[in-house]
Amino acid sequence: MKPPVYGLLAEFGTEAAFRTAVADLRAAGCVRLEAYTPYPVEPSVLPGTTPMGWIMLIAGLVGAGGGFFLQWFAARDYPLDIGGRPLNSWPAFVPITFELTVLTAALTGVFAFFCLAGFPRLHHPVLGDPRFKRASQDRFFVCLCADDPLYADAHVRRVLANAQPDSMAEVSA
Amino acid sequence: MKAPEKSPLGEPHPSLIAPGQTLDSVTRTVSDIPLRHPHPRFWWTAFLAAFALVLLLLVSIAWLFTRGIGVWGVTVPIAWGFAIVNFVWWIGIGHAGTFISAILLLLHQAWRTSINRFTEAMTLFAVACAGLYPLLHLGRPQFFYWLVPYPDTMGLWPQFRSPLEWDVFAVSTYAMVSLLFWYVGLLPDLATMRDRAATRWKARVYGLLSLGWRGDARHWRHYQKLYILLAGLAAPLVVSVHTIVGLDFAIAILPGWHSTIFPPFFVAGAIFSGFSMVLTLIIPLRAVYKLQGLITDRHLDLMAKVMMTTGWLVIYGYFCEFFTAWRSGNVFEQFTAANRVIGPYAGYFWALMVCNVLAPQFLWSSRLRHNIVVLFVVAFMVNVGMWIERFVIVITSLHRDFLPSSWGMYHATFWDYSTLAGTVGLFVALLFLFLRFLPAISMTEMRRFVAKKEGGQ
Numbered sequence: 028m029k030p031p032v033y034g035l036l037a038e039f040g041t042e043a044a045f046r047t048a049v050a051d052l053r054a055a056g057c058v059r060l061e062a063y064t065p066y067p068v069e070p071s072v073l074p075g076t077t078p079m080g081w082i083m084l085i086a087g088l089v090g091a092g093g094g095f096f097l098q099w100f101a102a103r104d105y106p107l108d109i110g111g112r113p114l115n116s117w118p119a120f121v122p123i124t125f126e127l128t129v130l131t132a133a134l135t136g137v138f139a140f141f142c143l144a145g146f147p148r149l150h151h152p153v154l155g156d157p158r159f160k161r162a163s164q165d166r167f168f169v170c171l172c173a174d175d176p177l178y179a180d181a182h183v184r185r186v187l188a189n190a191q192p193d194s195m196a197e198v199s200a
Numbered sequence: 201m202k203a204p205e206k207s208p209l210g211e212p213h214p215s216l217i218a219p220g221q222t223l224d225s226v227t228r229t230v231s232d233i234p235l236r237h238p239h240p241r242f243w244w245t246a247f248l249a250a251f252a253l254v255l256l257l258l259v260s261i262a263w264l265f266t267r268g269i270g271v272w273g274v275t276v277p278i279a280w281g282f283a284i285v286n287f288v289w290w291i292g293i294g295h296a297g298t299f300i301s302a303i304l305l306l307l308h309q310a311w312r313t314s315i316n317r318f319t320e321a322m323t324l325f326a327v328a329c330a331g332l333y334p335l336l337h338l339g340r341p342q343f344f345y346w347l348v349p350y351p352d353t354m355g356l357w358p359q360f361r362s363p364l365e366w367d368v369f370a371v372s373t374y375a376m377v378s379l380l381f382w383y384v385g386l387l388p389d390l391a392t393m394r395d396r397a398a399t400r401w402k403a404r405v406y407g408l409l410s411l412g413w414r415g416d417a418r419h420w421r422h423y424q425k426l427y428i429l430l431a432g433l434a435a436p437l438v439v440s441v442h443t444i445v446g447l448d449f450a451i452a453i454l455p456g457w458h459s460t461i462f463p464p465f466f467v468a469g470a471i472f473s474g475f476s477m478v479l480t481l482i483i484p485l486r487a488v489y490k491l492q493g494l495i496t497d498r499h500l501d502l503m504a505k506v507m508m509t510t511g512w513l514v515i516y517g518y519f520c521e522f523f524t525a526w527r528s529g530n531v532f533e534q535f536t537a538a539n540r541v542i543g544p545y546a547g548y549f550w551a552l553m554v555c556n557v558l559a560p561q562f563l564w565s566s567r568l569r570h571n572i573v574v575l576f577v578v579a580f581m582v583n584v585g586m587w588i589e590r591f592v593i594v595i596t597s598l599h600r601d602f603l604p605s606s607w608g609m610y611h612a613t614f615w616d617y618s619t620l621a622g623t624v625g626l627f628v629a630l631l632f633l634f635l636r637f638l639p640a641i642s643m644t645e646m647r648r649f650v651a652k653k654e655g656g657q
Binding site for chain 2: 042062065067068071077080098102104116120123127129130133136140141144145147153154159160161
């Protein structure tokens with residue numbers, strides 16, 4: 028029995044060739060595409076958005092509210108009457124509210140990024156390919172995953188071959 | 201005025217990287233330092249010297265915990281001695297790291313690229329040294345956790361209206377966010393280290409640290425958003441931290457401290473001292489590890505200019521202190537100002553003027569600014585000058601305040617000096633461990649830089 032296949036991994040030496048290949052595959056109708064680059068290429072080759080902004084905004088607001096509440100609550104829980112000044116001395120609570128806003132947003136942002144990216148992850152099929160060692164250095168990779176409906180399609184294979192990858196081989200799952 | 205770093209087309213200034221660098225060459229140059237460990241004799245000499253000081257720090261702390269803070273020169277009226285001077289000095293040094301990595305990123309200054317990783321590490325280690333001092337300065341350090349709000353059985357809360365409590369939150373948030381920012385920046389580079397490691401166990405350790413990073417285009421999208429947002433959070437954070445440190449002084453009613461100029465003056469001083477520390481460290485390291493192709497003379501030139509600019513902001517702070525004292529009509533303020541210039545600690549004041557006001561003026565000359573030795577000496581003097589500045593602020597203000605009956609003098613003991621030397625050792629030892637095991641320049645950002653440059657031509 029053949030070992031299960033994760034996908035078809037093609038290697039490119041330049042960003043331009045890699046871009047063309049991804050664009051051609053997408054034009055051919057492939058949906059389960061993965062792209063790997065040694066630095067963030069702009070604009071991104073794959074469509075999509077990121078929820079990071081919203082996540083961090085909400086986390087920051089929660090941090091701000093929680094930080095202020097902590098101080099407001101403590102001022103009532105152990106009241107200090109200093110010459111009849113109001114217990115809710117909010118200007119003095121601003122610095123810590125700000126610090127906790129930043130702390131909560133940053134911690135949540137990093138945690139959310141790990142969740143979105145599936146980190147930490149000990150292994151991934153593409154990491155098993157010896158060619159892939161250069162994905163973190165100077166090579167660009169496109170992976171057409173085996174669960175794509177067009178994976179076995181001869182036309183798609185030809186499109187990828189026409190993009191002239193430096194190498195093209197299947198990686199096992 | 202020089203041309204801006206970034207042209208409207210977006211390609212970086214050509215003199216920020218040596219000609220002929222490729223994706224592969226920048227990756228190799230940077231990753232070979234931890235992987236192949238060149239110049240072992242230099243590394244071991246520097247590391248062991250620093251490590252000896254770390255041992256001295258441990259001895260000093262052990263003695264301090266055994267005998268109490270009486271082993272230091274702190275007394276009444278000078279209850280804030282070296283510990284607070286060193287705390288402010290170290291935390292200020294850290295600020296250049298965040299300034300370079302976050303504020304210059306938001307301002308699209310391409311020249312930050314090859315120095316940001318190193319300066320972020322510098323920030324972390326400086327904050328670690330800084331954070332030690334307030335804890336050591338507690339009379340009963342075993343109760344440090346009383347500074348943190350938690351539902352304790354005594355039914356008490358920390359005093360949230362005190363700048364010293366703000367400091368707890370500011371410094372711990374700063375340390376945490378700096379660590380996250382640094383680690384998130386390192387992730388793709390740790391993957392590169394994993395893939396370039398020659399032995400299996402090295403690949404495993406770097407692999408574990410890289411958390412499974414593989415440069416997926418979808419991950420990059422989240423990553424870039426996260427990175428820019430962390431920078432956006434770190435930028436006001438760094439200003440808030442030294443503002444709060446400034447408020448530690450300004451909210452007190454002591455003449456010489458009670459001044460509205462303190463928060464901005466402290467922030468400018470922090471960035472001034474931070475840039476001087478970056479130059480002091482980068483000039484020798486760049487020479488030893490032959491990184492002139494990545495950290496070019498133009499980088500040093502730009503850092504020297506930032507140092508001069510912030511230096512002038514600090515000079516404005518000095519001016520303001522004296523001007524306010526003069527125009528306030530307050531006899532205590534006027535006495536404190538005069539006492540700084542001609543009092544028992546006048547020597548420190550004039551040393552401060554030489555180091556912080558006089559020395560940086562040599563950098564007006566482009567020829568002197570491009571002379572590595574001159575630049576190094578000036579940067580080193582500013583480091584010393586900024587330490588003296590904090591000494592002048594803390595000690596001379598405290599030693600003669602309102603009542604002549606409560607005047608005193610500060611005499612630093614051996615253990616004051618040994619703790620200072622020990623944290624210098626800790627800082628240097630951590631930096632050398634960082635150089636030994638982690639890529640000191642962001643390979644990812646250098647690759648993007650090279651790619652942009654190629655695209656622009």
